[in-house]
Amino acid sequence: xxxxxxxxEVLGLAIGGGIALxxxxxxxxxxxxxxxxxxxxxxSSLEALAVAAYERVLASELPPAVRSFADETLRRHGAHRxxxxxxxxxxxxxxxxxxxxxxxxxxALAAADLSTPAKLVDxxxxxxxxxxxxxxxxxxxxxxxxxxxLVASVMAVEAQHLSHLRLIGFLMQAGAPxxxxxxxxxxxxxxxxxxxGRVPFPDGLxxxxxxxxVAEPSSGAVR
Amino acid sequence: xxxxxTRRRFLGATGAALAATACRDGPGGGTTGRPGELDGIDHLAxxxxxxxxxxxxxxxxxxxxxLGALIPPxxxxxxTTATGRHxxxxxxxxxxxxAAGRQDVTAADARFKPRVEAxxxxxxxxxxxxxxxxxxxxxxxxxxxxALPTLATPDTIRTAGQIxxxxxxxxxxxxxxxxxxxxxxxxxxxxxxxxxxxxQASLSTW
Numbered sequence: 001x002x003x004x005x006x007x008x009e010v011l012g013l014a015i016g017g018g019i020a021l022x023x024x025x026x027x028x029x030x031x032x033x034x035x036x037x038x039x040x041x042x043x044s045s046l047e048a049l050a051v052a053a054y055e056r057v058l059a060s061e062l063p064p065a066v067r068s069f070a071d072e073t074l075r076r077h078g079a080h081r082x083x084x085x086x087x088x089x090x091x092x093x094x095x096x097x098x099x100x101x102x103x104x105x106x107x108a109l110a111a112a113d114l115s116t117p118a119k120l121v122d123x124x125x126x127x128x129x130x131x132x133x134x135x136x137x138x139x140x141x142x143x144x145x146x147x148x149x150l151v152a153s154v155m156a157v158e159a160q161h162l163s164h165l166r167l168i169g170f171l172m173q174a175g176a177p178x179x180x181x182x183x184x185x186x187x188x189x190x191x192x193x194x195x196x197g198r199v200p201f202p203d204g205l206x207x208x209x210x211x212x213x214v215a216e217p218s219s220g221a222v223r
Numbered sequence: 224x225x226x227x228x229t230r231r232r233f234l235g236a237t238g239a240a241l242a243a244t245a246c247r248d249g250p251g252g253g254t255t256g257r258p259g260e261l262d263g264i265d266h267l268a269x270x271x272x273x274x275x276x277x278x279x280x281x282x283x284x285x286x287x288x289x290l291g292a293l294i295p296p297x298x299x300x301x302x303t304t305a306t307g308r309h310x311x312x313x314x315x316x317x318x319x320x321x322a323a324g325r326q327d328v329t330a331a332d333a334r335f336k337p338r339v340e341a342x343x344x345x346x347x348x349x350x351x352x353x354x355x356x357x358x359x360x361x362x363x364x365x366x367x368x369x370a371l372p373t374l375a376t377p378d379t380i381r382t383a384g385q386i387x388x389x390x391x392x393x394x395x396x397x398x399x400x401x402x403x404x405x406x407x408x409x410x411x412x413x414x415x416x417x418x419x420x421x422x423q424a425s426l427s428t429w
Contacts, residue, residue, distance in 0.1 A: 072404070132388060139384045140377035149372040152384065156368060156391045157406060163392030164405040183402040186350060189295040197300030200396050204311030206388035 032143040035217060037095045039138050040088040040147060042220030043154070045102035046131050047081035050074075052101045053109055053127045057120050065182040066117060066168060070124070073161055080154045087150050096222040104219040105130060117177070121169045126213075128162040131155075133208045134215045141217075163200040170199040260379055261323055263370050264316050267383070268328035270363050271313035273339060276331050277359055278306040280343050281352050290349055298349060298400070305356070305393055312386050319379070335362075350401060354410060357397040361409040364390040 054074035062070065085097040101109070105127075112123045135155035142148045171179050174193050181188075208214065282302045285294045317327035342355055367387045374380045395405040403410070 069405070072406070076406070136381070136384045136388060139371065140380045145372040149368075152368050152371045152387065155384065156364065156387050159388035159391040160395040160406045163395040164399065167396065167399065167405075183404070184399050186400060186402050189297065189349070189400055190293065192295060192297035194296030194300040196297040197302075197396070198304045201304065201308065201389055201392040204308045204389065205315065205382065205385040206392075207385075 033092050036142050036144045036147050037088055037092050038217035038221040039142050039151070040084050040091065041095070041098035041222050042102065042215050042217050043135065043138070043151065044081050044084040044088065044098040045100060045220030046105075046134060046215055047077050047084060048099060049101040049105055049109065050077040050127055050131060051081065052106075053112075053124060056109065056112075057114060057124060060114050060120060061117075062120065063117055063177060063180060065180045066121065068182045069164065069168070073124075076157060076161075080157070083150060083154070087147055091144055091147060098220055098222050102215050102220045104215055118169065118172045121165055121172065125162060125165040125169060128158050128165060129209060130213050130215065132158040132162050132206070133213055136206060136208055137214055138217070159206065166200045166202075167196060170196060257375055260374055260376055261320065261325055263374070264319055264379065265325070265328060266332070267367065267370065268313055268316040268320065269330065269332035270335075270366060271309050271316065272328055273331035273336055274309040274359055274363055275306060275313060276336075277339050277343065278302055278309065278356070280340075281346075281356065282306065284343070284346060285352070290346060290352060294349065298353070301393075301396060302352075302356070308389055308393070312389075315382060315386075319382075353397050353401050357394060357401065357410055360390050360393045360397065364394065365408075 051074060054070050054077065058067065058070050058074065081099075085099070088095050088097050109127075112119075114120050114123060132155055135151050135158065138151055139148060139155070142151055168180050171177060171192075174195075176191070176193065179188060179192060282299070284290055285299060285302065313328070321327050339355075339359065346352055346355065364387055367383050367390070371380065371383050371387070374383060394408070398407060398410075399405045401410070
C-alpha cells in the first residue's frame with residue numbers, strides 16, 4: 001500500500017488527514033510536552049498490546065469472517081502504533097519511542113481464555129474497550145494539538161472496532177453466527193435480530209469503564 | 224512540570240471523565256464553555272438537531288411503507304436507537320449552552336437542512352435509507368473530529384469524544400448492513416482508503 005494511503009488511514013478518518021494537521025499549532029515546549037510524550041508512548045504500548053492480542057487470536061481456529069476482520073484490524077493497529085511513535089519524536093526529538101506492549105495489561109493477555117470463538121471475540125472487545133477508553137480520557141489531557149488530533153482520530157477507529165466486535169459477539173450469543181459475514185450480504189438484513197440495531201452502541205455518550213480498564217500515562221512511559 | 228503535577232493533570236481528567244460518564248450528564252451540570260467554544264457547540268447542536276430530525280423522518284417513511292412493505296426489524300431498531308442517541312447529544316450540548324447563558328438550539332443546521340430533506344424525499348428503499356444515515360453520521364463525526372483539537376474546556380473535549388465514539392459505532396453498523404467493511408469512513412468501499420477530510424464534503428456534494 002502506498003505510504004500516502006497509510007498516512008491517510010491513520011490520520012484521515014474524519015479529521016482531514018495531513019491537511020487538517022498542517023493547520024494545527026506546533027508542539028508545546030517544555031513542561032506540558034512531558035505528559036504528552038508519556039501519553040503517546042503509552043498509546044504506542046497499547047497499540048503494541050492490540051497487535052499482540054490479535055496475533056494471539058489469529059493463531060486460533062476462527063470463523064472466516066472473524067479471521068478477515070482480525071487480519072485487517074491487526075494491520076490497522078500496527079499503523080496506529082507507527083503513527084504514535086512518529087508523533088512521540090515530533091513532540092520531543094529526544095524522546096524514546098515505545099515498542100513494547102503495555103505492561104499493565106500484558107498479564108491479562110497471557111492469561112486470556114481463548115477456547116471458544118465467543119471468548120475470543122469478547123477478549124478482543126475488551127482490548128478495544130481499553131484502548132478506546134484510554135484515548136478518550138487522554139483527549140482532555142494531551143496539550144499538543146497535533147497529538148490531540150491523532151489521539152481523537154485513532155480513538156474513532158477503535159470505537160468502530162469495538163462496535164463491530166460487540167455486534168459479532170451478540171450474533172454469536174444469539175445463535176446466529178451465520179450472520180457474521182465478510183462482506184455481509186444486505187439481502188440477509190431481515191434475518192438479523194431486531195436488537196442487533198441497539199447492542200453495538202449501549203450508551204448515548206460513550207461510557208468510560210473503571211480505572212482498571214484505563215492505561216494511565218506512566219504505564220507505557222519509556223524511562 | 225514535575226511528575227507530581229503531570230500526575231495530577233491526568234488524575235484530574237480521569238476522575239472527571241469517569242464521573243461524567245458515570246452520571247451520563249456530560250458537561251451540562253454547570254460547566255460553561257469559553258466563548259469561542261460556545262459558538263462551536265452551537266454549530267454541533269444544530270447538526271445534532273438535523274440528525275434527530277432526519278432519523279425521525281426516516282422512521283416515518285418506514286412506518287408508512289414508502290420504503291417497502293417489510294422493513295428489517297434490525298433497521299427499525301437502529302433508527303429508533305440512533306434517534307434517541309442523537310437527541311441525548313443535543314440535550315447535552317443544550318445544557319452546556321443554557322448554563323453559559325446562551326439560548327438552547329431548537330433549529331436544525333440551516334445550511335444542510337434543505338439538502339438533507341431533499342435527499343429524504345428521494346428515498347425509495349432501505350439501502351438508500353442506510354446510505355443517507357451513514358452520510359449524515361460521517362459528516363457529523365468529521366465535524367466533531369475537526370473541532371476537537373480546537374476545544375479547550377476539558378468537559379467539552381470529553382463530551383465531544385464520547386459523541387464521536389458513538390457516531391463511529393453507528394457508522395460501523397451501517398457500513399456492515401450495506402455490505403461494506405465495518406471500519407471506514409462514509410461510503411468508501413475500500414476500508415483502507417478514507418474520503419477527503421473536508422467535513423462539508425460529505426453533504427455539500429448532494
